[in-house]
Amino acid sequence: AQKITQTQPGMFVQEKEAVTLDCTYDTSDQSYGLFWYKQPSSGEMIFLIYQGSYDEQNATEGRYSLNFQKARKSTNLVISASQLGDSAMYFCAMREGQSGGSNYKLTFGKGTLLTVNP
Amino acid sequence: DGGITQSPKYLFRKEGQNVTLSCEQNLNHDAMYWYRQDPGQGLRLIYYSQIVNDFQKGDIAEGYSVSREKKESFPLTVTSAQKNPTAFYLCASSIGARGHSPLHFGNGTRLTVT
Numbered sequence: 001a002q003k004i005t006q007t008q009p010g011m012f013v014q015e016k017e018a019v020t021l022d023c024t025y026d027t028s029d030q031s032y033g034l035f036w037y038k039q040p041s042s043g044e045m046i047f048l049i050y051q052g053s054y055d056e057q058n059a060t061e062g063r064y065s066l067n068f069q070k071a072r073k074s075t076n077l078v079i080s081a082s083q084l085g086d087s088a089m090y091f092c093a094m095r096e097g098q099s100g101g102s103n104y105k106l107t108f109g110k111g112t113l114l115t116v117n118p
Numbered sequence: 119d120g121g122i123t124q125s126p127k128y129l130f131r132k133e134g135q136n137v138t139l140s141c142e143q144n145l146n147h148d149a150m151y152w153y154r155q156d157p158g159q160g161l162r163l164i165y166y167s168q169i170v171n172d173f174q175k176g177d178i179a180e181g182y183s184v185s186r187e188k189k190e191s192f193p194l195t196v197t198s199a200q201k202n203p204t205a206f207y208l209c210a211s212s213i214g215a216r217g218h219s220p221l222h223f224g225n226g227t228r229l230t231v232t
Contacts (some may be wrong), residue, residue, distance in 0.1 A: 004160070017177035023183040033218055035220055035221075037140075037223075041210075042225070043206065043226040043228075044223060044224070044225045044226065045161075045208060045221075045227060046223075047220040047221070047222065050218045050220060052218060060159045084231035091160060093160070093161075104149055104151070104166050104168060104174075104212075105163055105166065105176065106161075106221055107163075108152070108153075108162075109160050110158065110159055111160055
């Protein structure tokens with residue numbers, strides 16, 4: 001079974017509008033971390049925002065925020081006031097905990113291609 | 119400026135040849151990683167290293183080898199045993215692996231084997 005599922009292969013949004021990118025995850029761990037990355041056409045992966053499983057508040061970082069619903073195992077990325085430069089692939093990723101130890105591995109979803117229209 | 123340098127950006131090889139991808143970081147990070155990305159796919163972990171002279175296999179290690187002789191360097195060798203080597207390869211590093219420490223990525227190497 002996939003650990004990270006991004007059900008939207010592609011999304012379109014008008015410039016200056018908000019858009020939500022979906023991500024659901026599967027883990028039996030109580031402690032885990034969720035990450036979002038942006039990959040422009042040039043290929044580099046840019047870290048955007050992080051949500052810890054024990055964080056009580058939704059993470060925010062500038063125009064990026066997360067709608068974290070722990071019971072539903074979802075962590076949707078909301079981009080407000082979209083800009084043309086937001087056009088890129090967006091990946092959701094998870095690091096699972098290991099009973100107080102370390103887990104170095106990030107597991108990635110297949111991504112959502114966001115296109116911002118002028 | 120601190121960062122991760124991958125070279126070259128594009129690499130072409132003939133089938134049956136081994137090829138080594140370079141990855142250097144000056145972020146003083148302990149952990150380093152190699153991921154592979156295929157079109158329309160997410161990233162898959164090849165190898166990772168927590169400290170110098172130590173590394174572990176990821177999900178798709180077959181046909182690849184790595185070394186970690188220096189903290190700053192984590193080269194990846196794609197051997198002739200790798201059945202489908204053509205892909206985009208991303209190197210990353212992190213301070214550690216607890217909680218919120220994100221991976222920082224290089225710009226990638228696009229390998230084409232014909």
